[in-house]
Amino acid sequence: MVRITGPQKAMAVVGGIIALLVAGVAVGSLFPSASNQGYAPEQPIPFSHKLHAGENKIACAYCHVGVEKSRHATIPAMNVCMNCHSVVKTDSPHIQKLRQHYAEGKPVEWVRIHELPDFVYFPHKRHVAKGVSCETCHGDIKSMDRVEQMEPLTMGWCLDCHRGKTTPSNVVREILKTNPHVNDPGQRYKPIATTSCSACHQ
Ligand code: HEC
Ligand code: HEC
Ligand code: HEC
Ligand code: HEC
Ligand code: HEC
Numbered sequence: 691m692v693r694i695t696g697p698q699k700a701m702a703v704v705g706g707i708i709a710l711l712v713a714g715v716a717v718g719s720l721f722p723s724a725s726n727q728g729y730a731p732e733q734p735i736p737f738s739h740k741l742h743a744g745e746n747k748i749a750c751a752y753c754h755v756g757v758e759k760s761r762h763a764t765i766p767a768m769n770v771c772m773n774c775h776s777v778v779k780t781d782s783p784h785i786q787k788l789r790q791h792y793a794e795g796k797p798v799e800w801v802r803i804h805e806l807p808d809f810v811y812f813p814h815k816r817h818v819a820k821g822v823s824c825e826t827c828h829g830d831i832k833s834m835d836r837v838e839q840m841e842p843l844t845m846g847w848c849l850d851c852h853r854g855k856t857t858p859s860n861v862v863r864e865i866l867k868t869n870p871h872v873n874d875p876g877q878r879y880k881p882i883a884t885t886s887c888s889a890c891h892q
Contacts, residue, residue, distance in 0.1 A: 730838035731801040735784050744832040750824055757824075761813045765800055768792045803839050804828070811892045821864045822851075848890065854880040 742748050750757065753770055757763040772792055779785050791798050806812055817827075824831060829840030841847060850856045857880075865882045884890075 725842040725844050726803075726805070726839050727842045728839060729803055730836050731803065733801055733836070734798055735788055736836070737800075738835045739831045739837060740833055740835050750831075757814045758818050760815055761811075763814050768797065803837055804843060806843060809891055811890055821860050822858065826858055845890075849885060852881065852883040852885055854882050857882050 742753075743750060753766040754763040755766070768788065768791060771788055775785050775788060780789070788798070827841055827843075829838070831837065854862070862880060862882055
């Protein structure tokens with residue numbers, strides 16, 4: 691009998707894992723709508739929303755300056771952090787790392803979490819303007835030490851809200867102000883936003 695010794699066995703296991711990964715990527719590209727739900731990567735600096743947006747009640751838009759006025763919410767530049775951390779908690783090694791990045795002009799490489807494919811158009815501004823809360827799509831960020839993707843962000847998920855199936859009631863009320871037709875009693879659901887392909891795939 692041929693015994694597989696330590697290093698060879700390790701190689702065989704590694705080979706197996708690589709084969710599985712390759713197969714996984716191939717399957718993934720056949721079904722690109724596989725969701726990132728649950729993704730919660732570690733960040734280069736452990737920034738806590740619970741501490742900043744929760745306990746210290748800093749407004750979302752103080753850091754995510756684009757969210758009410760443009761397509762992208764945007765991730766804050768280091769000078770926003772330095773508004774406080776040039777004096778706050780300067781003895782922390784994490785803040786020292788932040789200050790070093792700032793001094794060298796090297797942006798922190800935050801790992802992107804929520805990300806639609808390039809062929810999808812998603813405007814934050816339009817949603818925020820009709821009262822769709824951050825929490826509806828991002829979960830209770832204020833209580834998170836590390837951000838996690840809570841919703842699937844698939845096409846079906848977008849459409850369920852646009853078709854009126856999962857739309858929060860405050861949003862339905864907001865839409866009714868300008869579009870009374872939404873309230874057509876003959877309809878099971880009240881479509882509150884577009885379902886046309888070209889609106890989301892421009
Ligand atoms: C003090 C600045 C600051 C405040 C206030 C803040 N954020 Fe953030 N936010 C960040 C930074 C920095 C990141 C990137 C690091 C991370 O993901 O934790 C981020 C990441 C995020 C992400 C994930 C982005 C991605 O990659 O997909 C979401 C969603 C988010 N914030 C929502 C919120 C919401 C909602 C609020 C208010 C309840 C809020 N943020 C308040 C600084 C802030
Ligand atoms: C209707 C759902 C929805 C709402 C409401 C929403 N977001 Fe988002 N958010 C998304 C989606 C989808 C993405 C990914 C967008 C992409 O990849 O183009 C995203 C991405 C982000 C990002 C990272 C990328 C970027 O756009 O710069 C941040 C930060 C963020 N959202 C913060 C917020 C904050 C803060 C609020 C509330 C003021 C909010 N979002 C409200 C769905 C939503
Ligand atoms: C409006 C003020 C303010 C802003 C802006 C701000 N922070 Fe903070 N941050 C705080 C406060 C307050 C604490 C808690 C300090 C304490 O524990 O005494 C804190 C704590 C931290 C800590 C934990 C430090 C430790 O080791 O305990 C990190 C990391 C951090 N902030 C990173 C950031 C980053 C990155 C940004 C920019 C995206 C940022 N902060 C923006 C006020 C701010
Ligand atoms: C919780 C409800 C909700 C979710 C989830 C949602 N939307 Fe929306 N969407 C709305 C509302 C409300 C409007 C605003 C309609 C209006 O202005 O009358 C809107 C408007 C839009 C518009 C502008 C349409 C136009 O008329 O030009 C686009 C594009 C869009 N959404 C894309 C998306 C995409 C892509 C997703 C998924 C990633 C998504 N939405 C998820 C509620 C939602
Ligand atoms: C409200 C926004 C929205 C509308 C309207 C919409 N889509 Fe999408 N679509 C998305 C999002 C978000 C994705 C990416 C996530 C996913 O694949 O589920 C997507 C992905 C896709 C994909 C790739 C998915 C896959 O499995 O390969 C195709 C093809 C597509 N859409 C076609 C259409 C067609 C055709 C229409 C009109 C009948 C349409 N979409 C209407 C948001 C939308």
